[in-house]
Amino acid sequence: MDFKENLKLYQDIVNNELEKYIIKADCPEKILNNSVEYSLMAGGKRLRPILVMATYRLFKEDYAECLPFAIAIEMIHNFSLIHDDLPEIDNDDFRHGKPTNHKKFNHATALLAGDSLLNQAYIVISEEIFYSIKNEFKDITDNKIRAFNEFTKATDKMILGEYLDTELEGKDISKEMLQYIHENKTGALLKLCAKMGAILANAPEKDIERLSKYADKIGLAFQIKDDILSEEGNSEITGKPVGNDKELGKVTYVAYYGLEGAKQELNRVTNEAIEQLKIYGERAEFLRQLAEYIRDRNK
Numbered sequence: 366m367d368f369k370e371n372l373k374l375y376q377d378i379v380n381n382e383l384e385k386y387i388i389k390a391d392c393p394e395k396i397l398n399n400s401v402e403y404s405l406m407a408g409g410k411r412l413r414p415i416l417v418m419a420t421y422r423l424f425k426e427d428y429a430e431c432l433p434f435a436i437a438i439e440m441i442h443n444f445s446l447i448h449d450d451l452p453e454i455d456n457d458d459f460r461h462g463k464p465t466n467h468k469k470f471n472h473a474t475a476l477l478a479g480d481s482l483l484n485q486a487y488i489v490i491s492e493e494i495f496y497s498i499k500n501e502f503k504d505i506t507d508n509k510i511r512a513f514n515e516f517t518k519a520t521d522k523m524i525l526g527e528y529l530d531t532e533l534e535g536k537d538i539s540k541e542m543l544q545y546i547h548e549n550k551t552g553a554l555l556k557l558c559a560k561m562g563a564i565l566a567n568a569p570e571k572d573i574e575r576l577s578k579y580a581d582k583i584g585l586a587f588q589i590k591d592d593i594l595s596e597e598g599n600s601e602i603t604g605k606p607v608g609n610d611k612e613l614g615k616v617t618y619v620a621y622y623g624l625e626g627a628k629q630e631l632n633r634v635t636n637e638a639i640e641q642l643k644i645y646g647e648r649a650e651f652l653r654q655l656a657e658y659i660r661d662r663n664k
Contacts, residue, residue, distance in 0.1 A: 368651065368655075371651055372415070372658070375419070379411045379414045379415065380406070382435075382436050386405075386436070386485065387405070388401075388402075389402075396470065396474060397474060397478060400466055400474045400478035401481050404447050404466050405443050408461055411439060412555075412659075413435075413438045413439055413442050414558070416555065416558035416559055416580065416655070417558045417559075418432070418435055419562070419651050420561075420562025420563050420566075420652070421562035421566045422562075423572075423576075423649060424563070424566035424572070425566045430565055433489050433490060433493040434516070434565060437489045437516070438558055440483070440486035441482070441483065441486045441516075441520055441554065444479045445523060447465075447479035448527075450466065451472065452467070452472070490509075490516065491513075493509060494506065494509045494510060494513060497509055504567065508567055512564045515557055515560055515561060519556065522548075522553035523549060523551075526546050526553065527550050529546045530546050530550050533546070533616065538616050543621055547585065547618075548581075548585070550588075551585075551588040552580075552585055553584075558580060559576040559580035575644070578641050579641040579642060579652070579656075580638075582638030582641070583634075583635070583655070586634045586635050586638065586660055588618065590631055590659060590660060590662060592618045592619045592620075593624065593628065594663070594664070596617075596624055618630060635659070635660040639657075
């Protein structure tokens with residue numbers, strides 16, 4: 366099975382699982398539920414849950430144990446996207462080529478749909494931990510509690526990164542601050558995904574550390590590529606306007622390094638990510654290709 370087939374298989378698993386959490390009942394809050402579904406099922410890359418599962422499968426074949434955590438991280442990601450698009454932050458009208466949530470529904474509904482996804486993620490994980498405790502799966506429960514702790518801290522880092530990215534728009538910042546923002550805003554959740562996958566698979570500490578470094582690098586690569594696409598991407602492919610970061614006065618990797626310099630930086634960090642995987646040989650082929658996919662994507 367080649368990379369695209371494997372990626373599609375993972376995406377189908379995630380999408381099918383997410384469908385189980387969509388509330389379609391005819392109830393007073395039906396519009397809120399529709400708003401949640403609109404963003405959650407909008408057809409994103411599902412990179413974060415896939416990273417949880419692929420990392421887990423380096424050590425264990427059956428991904429069932431990590432799937433609730435993978436689903437929860439996708440909920441957190443979509444919560445962040447809904448809020449990121451709001452007028453107070455990036456004020457975007459389109460995502461995935463469709464109107465953003467607040468444009469499709471309204472500002473208040475979008476805000477609360479994001480809140481709902483944030484809370485639903487914690488419900489999913491807490492129920493999974495409760496199940497393990499109830500059935501006295503001690504080792505599994507310990508790993509899940511540790512993964513949950515990492516989950517809460519990474520979500521907090523993402524929020525602080527988003528705050529700094531918004532607060533420092535149009536201001537001169539250092540290279541160190543630029544890196545700090547994106548290590549938190551984008552990198553924290555991606556690092557969490559690999560770390561959770563390894564923790565839930567009961568991987569040795571040295572592997573948890575190694576895979577965290579891998580995810581650190583692909584998180585940085587993801588942000589650099591986003592900045593490049595914002596500068597020279599095709600809006601019909603990316604599904605969002607090109608040049609928006611420049612208009613908002615955001616300090617991006619392109620603004621700091623120049624377009625060609627950002628591309629060189631992208632190649633460097635991608636190679637550093639792949640270097641962390643060499644010890645795993647063919648077992649990590651999908652993760653290697655995933656790093657290249659992030660580098661080479663056009664949306």
